[in-house]
Amino acid sequence: MSTSTQPEKHTFQAEVQQLLDIVIHSLYTDHEIFVRELVSNASDALEKLRHIQLTEKEIFDDRLPLEINITTDDTAKTITIQDFGVGMTHDELVTNLGTIAHSGSKAFLQALRESGGKGENLIGQFGVGFYSAFMVAKRVRVFARSWKKDESGWCWTSEGAGSYEIEAAEGQRRGCKIVVELRDEGKEFAGADRVKSILRRYSSFVQFPINLNGEKVNTVQALWMRNKNEIKDEEYTEFYKFTANAFDEPRYRLHFNADAPIAINALLFTPKENPERLGFGRIDPGVALHCRKILIDHQPKGLLPDWLRFLKGVVDSEDLPLNISRETMQDSSLVQKLNRLLTRRFLKFLEEEAEKRPDGYTEFFRQFGFFIKEGAATDFQHREQLTRLLRFESNLTEKGALTSLSDYLSRARENQEEIYYLSGPNRESIESGPYLEAFRARNLEVLYLFEPIDEFVMNNLQDFEGKRFASADQSDLKLEDLGSPQGEALSEDETRDLCLWLRDTLGDRVAEVAPGKRLVESPALVLNADKMMTPTMRRMMKNMTPDFDDTVRVNLEINPRHNLVRKIAALRGKNEPLAKLAAEQIFDNALISAGLLDDPRRIVDRVHKILEAAMD
Numbered sequence: 278m279s280t281s282t283q284p285e286k287h288t289f290q291a292e293v294q295q296l297l298d299i300v301i302h303s304l305y306t307d308h309e310i311f312v313r314e315l316v317s318n319a320s321d322a323l324e325k326l327r328h329i330q331l332t333e334k335e336i337f338d339d340r341l342p343l344e345i346n347i348t349t350d351d352t353a354k355t356i357t358i359q360d361f362g363v364g365m366t367h368d369e370l371v372t373n374l375g376t377i378a379h380s381g382s383k384a385f386l387q388a389l390r391e392s393g394g395k396g397e398n399l400i401g402q403f404g405v406g407f408y409s410a411f412m413v414a415k416r417v418r419v420f421a422r423s424w425k426k427d428e429s430g431w432c433w434t435s436e437g438a439g440s441y442e443i444e445a446a447e448g449q450r451r452g453c454k455i456v457v458e459l460r461d462e463g464k465e466f467a468g469a470d471r472v473k474s475i476l477r478r479y480s481s482f483v484q485f486p487i488n489l490n491g492e493k494v495n496t497v498q499a500l501w502m503r504n505k506n507e508i509k510d511e512e513y514t515e516f517y518k519f520t521a522n523a524f525d526e527p528r529y530r531l532h533f534n535a536d537a538p539i540a541i542n543a544l545l546f547t548p549k550e551n552p553e554r555l556g557f558g559r560i561d562p563g564v565a566l567h568c569r570k571i572l573i574d575h576q577p578k579g580l581l582p583d584w585l586r587f588l589k590g591v592v593d594s595e596d597l598p599l600n601i602s603r604e605t606m607q608d609s610s611l612v613q614k615l616n617r618l619l620t621r622r623f624l625k626f627l628e629e630e631a632e633k634r635p636d637g638y639t640e641f642f643r644q645f646g647f648f649i650k651e652g653a654a655t656d657f658q659h660r661e662q663l664t665r666l667l668r669f670e671s672n673l674t675e676k677g678a679l680t681s682l683s684d685y686l687s688r689a690r691e692n693q694e695e696i697y698y699l700s701g702p703n704r705e706s707i708e709s710g711p712y713l714e715a716f717r718a719r720n721l722e723v724l725y726l727f728e729p730i731d732e733f734v735m736n737n738l739q740d741f742e743g744k745r746f747a748s749a750d751q752s753d754l755k756l757e758d759l760g761s762p763q764g765e766a767l768s769e770d771e772t773r774d775l776c777l778w779l780r781d782t783l784g785d786r787v788a789e790v791a792p793g794k795r796l797v798e799s800p801a802l803v804l805n806a807d808k809m810m811t812p813t814m815r816r817m818m819k820n821m822t823p824d825f826d827d828t829v830r831v832n833l834e835i836n837p838r839h840n841l842v843r844k845i846a847a848l849r850g851k852n853e854p855l856a857k858l859a860a861e862q863i864f865d866n867a868l869i870s871a872g873l874l875d876d877p878r879r880i881v882d883r884v885h886k887i888l889e890a891a892m893d
């Protein structure tokens with residue numbers, strides 16, 4: 278290799294070096310994944326070139342076949358992977374191989390931080406892309422020549438320790454040639470048989486010929502176009518891992534085709550786990566669009582609704598024009614038709630799964646329920662189907678078990694007009710709160726909402742099969758009379774008097790004070806006067822806007838049968854100041870139970886005074 282200039286030395290971005298150190302020193306034993314990573318990069322580069330060929334006339338080395346050539350040399354202990362794809366310019370080498378560009382590596386590093394630095398088992402879960410070569414290499418050289426006419430060839434070299442070098446390299450063909458010089462522990466990958474067996478396992482999904490030492494090893498085939506009766510489970514799983522660049526097994530798989538209204542072959546997967554739940558931020562859509570086996574776009578905009586971004590796989594439609602540009606795709610009526618068809622089909626699939634294998638669906642919902650909720654709240658077209666797919670805990674389910682809305686209605690009384698729900702961070706806090714007792718006493722089912730998005734969903738949906746969704750802490754709910762309550766109670770007049778006095782005493786923190794039918798065991802409870810401003814909503818608003826006006830206006834319901842309430846009524850004539858203190862404390866207690874008390878400090882002082890009075 279003749280070089281015309283001095284090599285220039287670069288240091289890796291700190292994050293890359295951190296990644297490399299882990300890769301090199303980890304005890305992760307499944308070293309062969311580096312072959313898969315480098316072949317998948319070669320395939321990406323060829324895919325990109327095929328697109329460029331559709332629009333650009335001037336392409337360097339334009340007659341080269343779109344293929345991947347792999348050679349092994351067991352004397353020199355090297356494996357070389359060459360593709361005639363897009364290649365890289367000098368600057369692309371620096372950004373693509375010297376910084377963390379790739380989302381998989383970012384996810385890896387984040388998971389690493391969260392796991393407290395145990396990298397080994399994570400490598401297998403995420404894949405570390407190009408850098409995986411350093412698991413087996415003592416030195417990696419990348420010879421690159423961009424497809425752009427006016428560029429020239431370069432050689433990127435690194436031993437994985439802190440730095441890399443770039444120097445000019447003449448006589449390069451278009452694309453990349455990656456020469457991996459193996460360490461002793463990795464010398465098996467210089468053996469043709471070993472490499473052949475690795476390539477056999479998954480390279481059949483690579484849409485370009487792969488030659489090993491001059492001999493073709495794969496028959497290019499598009500799994501999604503084949504008859505599903507002839508496809509083995511393992512083939513599907515390997516395909517999923519290949520297309521989604523995934524390391525887990527798929528949770529669900531849906532393979533179908535149709536001729537009308539559009540010709541379509543689709544193979545869709547859901548991953549086992551939801552990466553957004555693990556905290557990796559919003560995931561990118563993962564269903565690629567093909568036309569007659571040729572990739573049009575691997576992240577087409579508008580092919581699926583946003584809330585289906587967790588799906589992986591391939592859609593192929595021969596009705597699509599091959600030269601459709603990525604920009605106009607989203608507006609294409611064909612893509613919109615595909616979108617409707619795919620969405621409906623997938624939702625139907627979920628409904629069938631929920632029906633036939635409810636436990637599996639519950640597991641799915643635990644992972645991906647967020648997306649179903651997001652859809653139910655935002656996708657008007659599919660709202661009905663999505664609502665049927667929602668699941669919640671309730672006071673009638675076991676902890677951790679979920680119910681559908683249809684099941685809820687099947688248990689509801691005939692004349693029940695509302696579907697009740699309560700929000701709270703978890704089951705325990707809802708059940709120890711003040712609102713459930715009234716519903717329990719009347720044998721009514723209340724759904725438990727644990728996530729902030731749940732209330733948003735309820736507000737957007739409004740009803741299900743004609744029954745309105747109603748938060749059980751709203752003041753305008755009509756609950757059936759439980760008949761004459763047990764025990765002594767204040768008379769109607771006494772109650773009215775006490776309510777008026779409380780209104781004055783508590784000032785403008787309460788909107789209304791009234792006797793309540795809901796209360797069984799508590800002296801008082803507060804009800805939301807402002808429907809939209811639920812406790813969850815308030816918390817969210819306060820987090821987003823620090824100067825959010827958070828004065829709560831609530832209605833206070835008192836229990837005329839409760840001992841404390843009766844005693845306060847009696848105390849008013851004898852010791853007005855103490856009656857006031859007690860009334861304020863009961864009110865604050867009710868706010869605490871409702872999750873609405875923001876400044877508990879005022880309580881301390883008051884409780885001291887009450888204690889003093891009690892001891893006198």
Ligand code: ADP
Binds near residue numbers: 381
């Ligand atoms: P990813 O493939 O997920 O982007 P990698 O770490 O495998 O991450 O590769 C990093 C980047 O290096 C790629 O995004 C690509 O831009 C570039 N690259 C790697 N291999 C090749 C290749 N054979 N031809 C062209 N570019 C490549």
Ligand code: MG
Binds near residue numbers: 314318407
């Ligand atoms: Mg890659």
